[in-house]
Amino acid sequence: MSQLTKQDARFKVPGYLVGPILILVVALIYGSLGSEYFLDPSSIVFNTGRYIEIGLLALALTFVIINGDIDLSVASTLAASAAVLAKLFERNVPILWCCVASIFTGLVLGLINGLIVIKFGLPSLVVTLATLALYRGLAQVMLGDGVVSDYPENFVGFDQRLIIGGNPGLPAPLALFIVSSLFFYYILHRSNYGIKNFMTGSNPSTASFSGISVNRVRLLAFALSGTMAGICAVMITSRLGSTISNVGLGLELLAITAVVLGGTDIFGGRGSVTGTVVALFAIMAVREALVIQDINGQVQDAAVGALLILTVLVPTIRSTFIEKRKRSKRFNQAKSTNMTG
Amino acid sequence: MQLNLNSKASILFRKREFGIFVFILILLLVFGSLEPRFFRSDNMSAILSSVGILMVVGAGQTLVIVTRNIDLSVGSTLGVSAMVMGMIARENQDFPIVGLIVISMVVGGICGLLNGLLVSYGKIPAIIATLGTLAVFRGVVFLVSDNVQIDPNDVPQGIISLSTTSPFRIPWLLIFAFFSITLVWYISSKTLFGKRIYAVGSNPEGAVSRGLSFNKLTIFVFIFVGVLAGLGGVLYTARYATINPADVGRGLEFEVISAVVIGGTNIFGGSGTALGTALGCILIGILSNGLTVVGVSPFWKACATGFLILVAVTIDNLVRKRQEEKFLLAIRNQRVVK
Numbered sequence: 001m002s003q004l005t006k007q008d009a010r011f012k013v014p015g016y017l018v019g020p021i022l023i024l025v026v027a028l029i030y031g032s033l034g035s036e037y038f039l040d041p042s043s044i045v046f047n048t049g050r051y052i053e054i055g056l057l058a059l060a061l062t063f064v065i066i067n068g069d070i071d072l073s074v075a076s077t078l079a080a081s082a083a084v085l086a087k088l089f090e091r092n093v094p095i096l097w098c099c100v101a102s103i104f105t106g107l108v109l110g111l112i113n114g115l116i117v118i119k120f121g122l123p124s125l126v127v128t129l130a131t132l133a134l135y136r137g138l139a140q141v142m143l144g145d146g147v148v149s150d151y152p153e154n155f156v157g158f159d160q161r162l163i164i165g166g167n168p169g170l171p172a173p174l175a176l177f178i179v180s181s182l183f184f185y186y187i188l189h190r191s192n193y194g195i196k197n198f199m200t201g202s203n204p205s206t207a208s209f210s211g212i213s214v215n216r217v218r219l220l221a222f223a224l225s226g227t228m229a230g231i232c233a234v235m236i237t238s239r240l241g242s243t244i245s246n247v248g249l250g251l252e253l254l255a256i257t258a259v260v261l262g263g264t265d266i267f268g269g270r271g272s273v274t275g276t277v278v279a280l281f282a283i284m285a286v287r288e289a290l291v292i293q294d295i296n297g298q299v300q301d302a303a304v305g306a307l308l309i310l311t312v313l314v315p316t317i318r319s320t321f322i323e324k325r326k327r328s329k330r331f332n333q334a335k336s337t338n339m340t341g
Numbered sequence: 342m343q344l345n346l347n348s349k350a351s352i353l354f355r356k357r358e359f360g361i362f363v364f365i366l367i368l369l370l371v372f373g374s375l376e377p378r379f380f381r382s383d384n385m386s387a388i389l390s391s392v393g394i395l396m397v398v399g400a401g402q403t404l405v406i407v408t409r410n411i412d413l414s415v416g417s418t419l420g421v422s423a424m425v426m427g428m429i430a431r432e433n434q435d436f437p438i439v440g441l442i443v444i445s446m447v448v449g450g451i452c453g454l455l456n457g458l459l460v461s462y463g464k465i466p467a468i469i470a471t472l473g474t475l476a477v478f479r480g481v482v483f484l485v486s487d488n489v490q491i492d493p494n495d496v497p498q499g500i501i502s503l504s505t506t507s508p509f510r511i512p513w514l515l516i517f518a519f520f521s522i523t524l525v526w527y528i529s530s531k532t533l534f535g536k537r538i539y540a541v542g543s544n545p546e547g548a549v550s551r552g553l554s555f556n557k558l559t560i561f562v563f564i565f566v567g568v569l570a571g572l573g574g575v576l577y578t579a580r581y582a583t584i585n586p587a588d589v590g591r592g593l594e595f596e597v598i599s600a601v602v603i604g605g606t607n608i609f610g611g612s613g614t615a616l617g618t619a620l621g622c623i624l625i626g627i628l629s630n631g632l633t634v635v636g637v638s639p640f641w642k643a644c645a646t647g648f649l650i651l652v653a654v655t656i657d658n659l660v661r662k663r664q665e666e667k668f669l670l671a672i673r674n675q676r677v678v679k
Binding site: 070116120121122123125126127129130131132133134135136137138140141144245253256257260266267296298299300301302303304305306308309312313316317 | 411459463464465466468469470472473474475476477478479480481482483484488586587595598599602608609638640641642643644645646647648649650651654655658
């Protein structure tokens with residue numbers, strides 16, 4: 001608990017941020033070698049639009065993963081919510097109510113995940129694997145192989161809208177992301193619920209003995225992740241201007257990658273919002289740098305995957321070497337004292 | 342209630358696989374009574390050949406999950422090995438079929454070795470390591486193939502015939518599936534090595550303190566699933582005759598893990614059988630085929646699979662809890678008697 005101990009006066013970059021920051025810097029340098037326009041502020045700001053959905057999903061997933069759970073179904077929840085939005089829109093419901101219904105659907109689906117995990121005591125990995133198929137199936141049943149488009153003019157193009165005008169300006173998705181990261185930062189690192197989160201993740205039985213309702217904490221995290229998926233459904237529909245049943249396919253893996261790259265322990269108990277945010281921008285920088293070099297999307301994913309492995313691997317190797325050196329040092333010391341003594 | 346708990350029939354009834362078997366029978370009856378054509382032999386063989394690839398890869402995945410690990414990269418591993426094999430076959434048309442199969446399995450084994458090293462010596466949790474290699478191997482498919490797909494006329498006839506021609510009227514595809522399930526059954530129940538795998542899965546610290554090498558066993562299971570994914574790559578090529586860099590084996594990891602979980606393997610390791618996985622695969626196959634034959638929209642398929650996993654895991658959990666309670670009760674009674 002960093003907030004329980006007195007803070008160091010000197011600012012230090014926490015260990016888990018070193019990897020993502022390094023990746024971010026290297027990717028920015030590499031990208032700027034590829035094109036002089038890469039570091040142009042307005043292009044950077046506008047390129048964020050496509051990654052904000054991943055970022056929002058990752059923010060909520062940070063909570064779920066810190067609790068020691070996982071939610072594989074976020075992308076399918078997004079699809080089901082988007083399908084609800086599309087179907088309601090087809091029935092001539094005002095677009096605002098469609099959005100509300102979509103977010104509400106996300107909330108309900110997230111709650112269903114949480115309730116199944118908690119009430120039946122099942123591992124969240126399996127439950128959300130099942131709902132990954134189930135919710136995607138719901139989206140497919142609702143939409144079939146049709147496309148819903150023709151959304152009203154004032155709904156489409158959310159990512160093109162500027163909150164603060166000018167050049168570079170502040171597009172609406174980025175503004176939303178900044179606000180929600182601050183909000184989540186406050187919840188996770190400055191509020192009661194955040195502390196409960198960490199305690200639940202690091203040791204559930206101790207947490208419940210100290211009077212924390214572990215199940216409620218976990219349920220809330222699942223609900224949060226579902227709600228975020230619902231919000232992302234609205235955003236993605238607005239950005240793409242149409243809805244098909246495989247919207248957001250495979251987004252869950254990218255979101256989990258962002259969370260893990262940001263130093264959140266996949267087994268729970270450790271993690272931070274800052275890490276997730278920095279990792280998201282690192283992923284974005286890597287992908288955009290490779291886009292500039294005209295490299296295929298799958299290879300971009302591969303680069304991100306390799307970086308994910310490296311960021312987890314390098315500290316392990318480093319600590320193994322340090323330990324080995326310490327041990328041999330101790331061994332030599334013992335030997336020399338033996339010889340003299 | 343007095344039951345002879347050791348009679349053969351009661352052992353059979355208590356087996357986890359029996360439950361799935363009964364469920365399969367029920368499904369068969371339901372689909373068969375709704376649509377008699379369901380039982381025609383060509384439909385039955387269609388079901389079996391559709392689950393062949395799933396079975397081969399699922400057999401390996403069972404062992405991985407038994408050791409408390411998970412391999413999310415199987416789909417991409419299958420893709421890499423199929424693509425490498427397809428490209429070699431395209432370059433020299435009269436390469437021996439057996440050689441192609443071996444190459445595919447070796448490539449899969451190398452991918453598995455990489456996963457195993459990352460998990461064992463790199464100490465990366467399997468779910469993260471294989472999440473990374475899922476993307477990396479998919480990227481390798483693109484780099485190797487230069488984003489050009491292998492067309493049906495470039496795939497040697499010998500490979501394609503693996504899914505059609507057959508000794509004893511059973512396609513080779515099914516023989517491979519049967520062979521891998523049997524192999525895993527043999528390893529897990531007849532060899533000391535298999536017992537060690539289960540020991541590591543049910544209690545890693547305990548097993549290591551008894552002198553088992555966690556690293557070696559982990560590397561072995563990952564190589565094993567890689568090799569089987571390589572074999573799966575051959576079968577994929579045999580069945581679809583086209584290797585598209587973006588499509589080959591995509592999403593297979595979720596299907597395979599679903600089948601393994603439906604088959605009763607505990608996702609936290611330590612228990613699970615090859616037979617269960619085979620039945621889980623067949624169940625998924627029957628369900629998706631049956632829904633189509635009966636005339637339900639194919640869009641319900643994903644829903645049904647998800648629902649099936651939930652039902653299977655819930656029942657499994659209830660049974661496990663009851664068994665634990667019984668076990669505790671038995672221990673307590675023994676103490677009272679003493």
